[in-house]
Amino acid sequence: MTPRREKRPLPRIPVPVARAVVDCAVYVDGIRQPGRISYTAAMEQVRSTGEGFVWLGLHAPDEEQMQGVGRVFGLHELVVEDAVHAHQRPKLEVYDETQLMVLRTVKYVEHESIEQASEVVETGEILVFVGPDFVITVRHGDHTHLSGVRRRLEARPERLSQGPTAVLHAISDLVVDSYLAVTEQMESDIVAIEAAVFGVQKRWLNIDPVYLLKREVLELRRAVTPLTGPLARLTANNALVPKEVRRHFRDVADHLTTVIDRVVEYDELLTSLLGAASAKVGIQQSTDMRKISAWVAIAAVPTMVAGIYGMNFEYMPELDHPMAYPTLLVALLIACSSLWVVFRRHHWL
DSSP: OOOOOOOOOOOOOOOOGGGTEEEEEEEETTEEOSSOOOHHHHHHHHHHHTOSEEEEEEESOOHHHHHHHHHHHTOOHHHHHHHHSOOOOOEEEEETTEEEEEEEEEEEOOOSOTTTOSOSEEEEEEEEEEOSSEEEEEEESTTOOOHHHHHHHHTOHHHHTTOHHHHHHHHHHHHHHHHHHHHHHHHHHHHHHHHHHHSOOSSOOOOHHHHHHHHHHHHHHHHHGGGHHHHHHHHSSOTTSOHHHHHHHHHHHHHHHHHHHHHHHHHHHHHHHHHHHHHHHHHHHHHHHHHHHHHHHHHHHHHHHHHHHTSOOSOOGGGGSTTHHHHHHHHHHHHHHHHHHHHHHTTOO
C-alpha cells in the first residue's frame, strides 16, 4: 500500500505593485510633468534633481505591495503595516520627517425611507503619507476616489507649489466637506423619525429605525470626533507644515467643529426620541393588554354559565321550564353587553 502524499499549499504568487497604483506623477513648481512614470523612477528623478515632489496614489494595497513602496520611499515599517490594515481611528503620526494622516471617509447611502433602510452611512479610509519630497495616498473603500482632488489641484499650480502638505490639506478639506454633506442628508431621516414617533399612529410604532439611525450616528461620531486632535497639531506651530498651509488647515478645523456640533445634536436628539419611542411602545402594549383583559372578562360570563350547566347534576329544576333556554341566552346577552358598554366607556375597548 503506497503512502498518501500530503498536499502542500500552493505558493502565493506576488501581485505587482502596479496593480494597486491608481496614479503617479512628478510635480515641479506645481506643474505636473508630462508622460507616465513609475513611482520608482519618479522618486529617483526628484531626489536626483532636488526639485518637485512625487504624488503616488494607491488603492487597497496588500502587504507585499506596500512593503515595496516603503522600501522606495523609506517609510517606517510601522506605517507600512498601518497602510495595509484598514479600520483605524483618525490620527496623525510623525516618523522623523514623514507624517502619516489617517482619515475616515463617510458616504450617505440613498434609500426610499428610513424604515426600509439597512444602512445609512458607509465608511471607508484614506491614509496620507507626507514627506519632504513625496505624498502617498492609500485608499480603502469604493467611495474614496481622489481623482477629483488631483484634477482641481493640477488646475491651481500655485497651491501645488506649496508642496506635499498642500495635497494633505486638499484631501482633509474634501473629507470634512463630505462630513457636512452627510450630516445635512441625515437631517431628513431624523425629521422622518421624529414625525413617526410624535405623529398620530394608525398602526404599531416601529422602533427599529430609531435604533438604526442611532447606530449610524454613533458610527459617524467615531469617524469625525477623533480628527480634532490631528487637525489641532497641523494648525499649531508644526515645523513640517508651511505657515500658509497651516492657515488653510484652520478653515478645515472650523468646518469639523460644525460637523461635530451637528453629530452631537443628532445623538442627543435620537437619545430623546429613543426614550419617547420606548415609552410610546409601552403605552401601546398597555392598551393592548387592557383590550385583551376586557374581552377575557366578557368571555368569562358565558364560560362560567357553561361550566355550571356542564356539571351534569341530576336535579336542575330550571331545565324543565320551557322558557329556560331563551331566558338564559337573553341573560347572557344582557350581561356581556353591559360589560362591553362599561369597558367602552372607560376606553378599554
